[in-house]
Amino acid sequence: MKRLRQLFPGRQLVVGIPFVWLLLFFLLPFAIVLKISFSEAAVAIPPYTEIFTYVDQQLKILANLNNYVFLGQDALYLSAYLGSLKIATVGTLLCLLIGYPMAYAIARASKEMQTVCLLLIMMPTWTAILIRVYAWMGILGNNGLLNGLLQGLGLIDEPLRILNTDLAVYIGVVYAYLPFMVLPLYANLVKHDPSLLEAAADLGAHPLASFWRITVPLSRNGIVAGCMLVFIPVVGEFVIPELLGGPETLMIGKVLWQEFFNNRDWPVAAALAVVMLAILLVPIILLNRNQARELEGRL
Amino acid sequence: MRRPSFSGFMLWAGLLFIYLPMVILVVYSFNDSRLVTVWGGWSVRWYAGLLDNRQLLGALGRSLQIALCTAVAAVALGTLAAFVLTRIPRFRGRSLFGGLVTAPLVMPEVITGLSLLLLFVAMAQVVGWPAERGLTTIWIAHTTFCTSYVAVIVSARLRELDLSIEEAAMDLGARPWKVFLLITMPMIAPSLGAGGMLSFALSLDDLVLASFVSGPGATTLPMEIFSAVRLGVKPDINAVASLILLAVSLFTFLAWFFMRRSEARRRRALQQIHEDEQRQPAGR
Numbered sequence: 001m002k003r004l005r006q007l008f009p010g011r012q013l014v015v016g017i018p019f020v021w022l023l024l025f026f027l028l029p030f031a032i033v034l035k036i037s038f039s040e041a042a043v044a045i046p047p048y049t050e051i052f053t054y055v056d057q058q059l060k061i062l063a064n065l066n067n068y069v070f071l072g073q074d075a076l077y078l079s080a081y082l083g084s085l086k087i088a089t090v091g092t093l094l095c096l097l098i099g100y101p102m103a104y105a106i107a108r109a110s111k112e113m114q115t116v117c118l119l120l121i122m123m124p125t126w127t128a129i130l131i132r133v134y135a136w137m138g139i140l141g142n143n144g145l146l147n148g149l150l151q152g153l154g155l156i157d158e159p160l161r162i163l164n165t166d167l168a169v170y171i172g173v174v175y176a177y178l179p180f181m182v183l184p185l186y187a188n189l190v191k192h193d194p195s196l197l198e199a200a201a202d203l204g205a206h207p208l209a210s211f212w213r214i215t216v217p218l219s220r221n222g223i224v225a226g227c228m229l230v231f232i233p234v235v236g237e238f239v240i241p242e243l244l245g246g247p248e249t250l251m252i253g254k255v256l257w258q259e260f261f262n263n264r265d266w267p268v269a270a271a272l273a274v275v276m277l278a279i280l281l282v283p284i285i286l287l288n289r290n291q292a293r294e295l296e297g298r299l
Numbered sequence: 300m301r302r303p304s305f306s307g308f309m310l311w312a313g314l315l316f317i318y319l320p321m322v323i324l325v326v327y328s329f330n331d332s333r334l335v336t337v338w339g340g341w342s343v344r345w346y347a348g349l350l351d352n353r354q355l356l357g358a359l360g361r362s363l364q365i366a367l368c369t370a371v372a373a374v375a376l377g378t379l380a381a382f383v384l385t386r387i388p389r390f391r392g393r394s395l396f397g398g399l400v401t402a403p404l405v406m407p408e409v410i411t412g413l414s415l416l417l418l419f420v421a422m423a424q425v426v427g428w429p430a431e432r433g434l435t436t437i438w439i440a441h442t443t444f445c446t447s448y449v450a451v452i453v454s455a456r457l458r459e460l461d462l463s464i465e466e467a468a469m470d471l472g473a474r475p476w477k478v479f480l481l482i483t484m485p486m487i488a489p490s491l492g493a494g495g496m497l498s499f500a501l502s503l504d505d506l507v508l509a510s511f512v513s514g515p516g517a518t519t520l521p522m523e524i525f526s527a528v529r530l531g532v533k534p535d536i537n538a539v540a541s542l543i544l545l546a547v548s549l550f551t552f553l554a555w556f557f558m559r560r561s562e563a564r565r566r567r568a569l570q571q572i573h574e575d576e577q578r579q580p581a582g583r
Contacts, residue, residue, distance in 0.1 A: 010476065015390055018380040018446070022399040025443045029414030032421050046420045101309035108306070117310065119555050124317055126497055126551040128504040130521050130528070131540040135320040138327065138532045145323065175320070178313065229405060236407020238507055243528065253409045260413060261510075270417065273410045280407070287405060288398060 030277070037270035038063040048267050067271035076255070077272065081279065083250040087166070087241075088234040091173035092181075095230050096223065098174065099181035103222075104215075106182070107189035118186070125179040133172050133243050140168050140244070164246030172240040177233070181226040188222025189215070221290055228287035232280055252276055321544060328537035345538035355523055355539065362520040365434055365509075366502040369441040373498040374491050376442065377449025382479075384450065385457040403447040412511030415440050419512060432514030440512045441502040448501065449494035456490040457483075489561035496554040500547045 039048040053060045071077045106117045124132065139145045140163040147159040162168050192215065200210035216223075238253035245251070252272065260269040328346075332339025349355060380400050387393075403411065419429055419436050429436055460483070468478045484491075506521040513519065520543075527536050 011387065011390075014379055015383050015387060015396075018376050018383060018450075019392070019396055019399075021376055021443070021446070022380075022396070025415065025418070025439060026399055026403060026411075029411075029418040032417045033410075033414045036417055046424070098309065098313055101306040102313045105304070105306035105310035115559065117314075119552075120314055121317070122555070123548060123551050124321075126500045126554075127321075127547045128521070128540075128543050130504065130506050130525060131324070131543055132321065134524075134528050134532070134536070134540055135324040137528070138537075139320055139323060141532065175316065178317065182313075232405040233407055236409050238409050239525075253407060256409050256413065266417070269413060273413050276407065277410060284402065284405060288401065291401065292397075 033270045033273050036267055037067055037274045038065070039267050040064055040066065041265045041267050046266065047264055067267050068275075070268065071271055071275060076250070077252075080250040080252045080255040081275070084235045084237075084252040084276075085279070087169055087173065087249075087251060088231050088237075091170055091177065091234050092227050092231045094170060094174050095178050095181040096227060099178055099185055099226065100223075102178075103182045103185035103189050106186050107192070114190070118183075121179045121182050121186075125183075129176050130239055132176060133239055136168065136172055136175065137163060137243060140171070163244065164249075166245065166249055168244040168246075169241055169249055169251075172244040173230075173234055173237070176240060177230040180229040180233075184225040184229060185219065185222040188219045188225075192218055221293065224290050225287065228283050228290070232283050232287065235280060236276060324537060325541045325544065328534070328541040330534065330537075333534060345534045346542075348535055349538055349542075352535070354518075355520070358518050358520045358523040361434060361517065362503055365438050365441060365519065366499045368438050369445055369502040370495040370499040372438070372442040373445035373449050374495045376446040377494055377498075378453050378487075378491060380446060380450040381452075381454035381457055382483075384454050400447055400450050403444045404451070408505075408507035409511075411444065412440070412508045415443070415508070416511045432512055433517035436512040436514070437509050437517065437519065440508045441498075441505060444505075444508065445498035445501055448497055449491075452494045452497070453487055453490050456487045460486055489557045492557045493554040496550045500550050503543070503547065 035051060036048055039051045041047060042049045049062075051062050051064075053062065102121075106114055106121075109117060137144075141147070142159045142161060142163065144163065146162070147156075150156045151159065162171075196214050196218075197207075197210050200214055201207070205213075236253045237251060238257050241249045241251040241254045242257070245254070256269050256272045256276070259265050259272060327338075329341050329343065330337075330339055331342035331344065380396075383390075384397060384400065390396075415436075416432075419432055423429055464486075465478050465482055468482050469475070473481070504521060505519075506525050509519045510522055510525075513522070520539075524536060524539060527533060
């Protein structure tokens, strides 16, 4: 390892290229978002005012906090943040409740079954989310397949209103993000030593008790990783609430989109993004730490 | 073999939940009826109709072009990033670098999209580039986000590799670039292929980033589909969606297949070495 390091003349270049790319196209943009969140909307191209001006050897900084005050005052934004957090929390818990048994079953299956199941779980995460959400529109609609089936069976007389409600959003969230819960849980559960459970059983523990007191605590890292992998993107989700949710489904990703594309108020959209990022900072750090620990554990 | 368990039941129910909607979508794309929920017999007329839809075909062409360029660039950048993460243990800003590589994986797309657009606008003001947003800006956005996926896949593979092979080549006097190209590259090639295909699929699929950073006339396929889907379910969109589903599944399956085959080959090679060693214990 040491030798590799010393003998590397192009090291700066190897580190530099990806580093500069990420700094330029990932980190720098956040600084600009922050800057623009302090400017004012204007009828111009681009539609915001400059906050740094340099006139007569005077550098003037005109930071206006109005956007943030505006976010605080308008109940719409507050309820959109709360709505996003609610849907992300409930969606994450649903994914955990459904995903944990699935991951457990895969981890207990034979080696061959494991690879097949993993492929089946992984494949949708790589496939068009837009299309998978769209598939639900045809199923959940008022004259969709689900209502048709239920009416055909005579279980209901009136079609159930599912599409364009929060219920549909939850279905979409679980559907789209379940694999992100199952994969890290599986990666954790498959490493467990079955002899621990055997020992517990030999000592007379009920299987449920040993599951709760051995398996669950040991899989803590997997649970944290899975929950964060679901929670963080769902908070900012746009496609699912837009296509499956109704007018009463307020989520911050959707509001930001409307603010940007429909109202063309870039500074307010930027302020919305800054606040969203501030909310997500703790979960993101939690996930990063968790992954670092997982990596170190493997090395 | 075993009594049916709760977790086994959940696994099958979960898989059914994941795949049933897609199967239904594909089946209904062959529905002859104009009413999407009424079955009117089998037909391929929606597929045939797609060939006349110039707007859709144009968007498809642009999407494929972006996806191809993204795959190439993301593999190059992602491999470099993975190499840095696994082979260069200490340099200034390493933890920042690690964070930058993994953060795009979870960052909500609306934030990344908005911030990249604002960057492009600011750059256009300051350096005069990009004068017009379009395919290039979408390509940059996709490359940034796919680089992280490639880096994760490739670094997992690099971490497994036996460092002594690379060190042996160095001891024999090979230059680092030569070691990388002749020794390391062939060993990580399958994960490069997998990363490239994943990037292709992700780029082909992205709606949010593309909507933010694209410009007039640069509508991609997901943007085209989205604007149609907003108004409700339509039979021709069913057909497009089924085709995309098919194409992307094929790609992901191939990616998986390559990874798996190389895994099997590696295991066989290791076994071979093991057997050879046992046959001639003192022969080395």
